[in-house]
Amino acid sequence: MTDAAFAAIPLIVQKLGPKQIAFVVRDLEAATRQWWDLLRIGPWTAWEYTPEILKDMTYKGAPARFGLKHALAWKDGVQFELVEPTTGPSFFSDQLASSGEGLNHIGIHVMENHAEAVAELEAAGFTRLQSARGFGGDGSGAFVYFTSPKLNGLVLELISPPATRRTPLFVYPEEAK
Known part of the structure; x- marks a missing residue:
């Protein structure tokens, strides 16, 4: 990667x-079984x-109401996520309608200063696609999805993991509880 290309990537x-x-x-x-x-x-x-x-849901720059189910698993230091859109408009539903199932985004865990990280990407010209907060058991947690011509079509998520999790919808395989 050239120095100029690397400099275009937010810190x-x-x-x-x-x-x-x-x-x-x-x-x-x-999908989890597969x-x-x-x-x-x-x-x-x-979780659902x-x-x-x-709370504070947005989609393509406007207030929105959407729902989703998602599942998380770790393998070799990488977190895998599967997302099923359930209600309302979302860029997940957009993908299913336009190209079907498949790779959707990569995520970055921001443990501190999530709002500052979001502001940094916006200042670098990234476009906010969708966002929400409050998914944790205690109302913590936030996510913001971005796109940019710099990403060649890839979507980037900034994740502020919740302090506590809600009761899971399911665990698969069950014996892993």
Whole structure:
């Protein structure tokens, strides 16, 4: 990568680096079984976030109401995420309608100063696609998805993990609890 190209990448991305690879799916439960059976990635822990749980939701620059189910699993230091959109407009639903299931975004865990990291990407010309907060059991946690011509079509998520998790929707395989 040239020095000019590297300088165009915001410091938050350079400093923290991607930690998560996410895929959009039509059926979350079936996808967790498939990933476990074929790739032995898991165990998967799944949650559902409805418009009643999520706060300050935006989609393409406007207030929105959306819901989703997602499952997380770790493998070799990488967090894998599967996302099934459930209600309202979202860039997850957009992908399913336009190109189907598949790679959706990479995520960066921002443990401190999430708002500053968001501001840094916006100042660097990244466009906010979708965002929400409050998905943790205590109302903590936030996520913001960005796109940029600098990313060649890839979506980048800045994740502020919640301090506590809600009760899972399911764990697969079950014996992994």
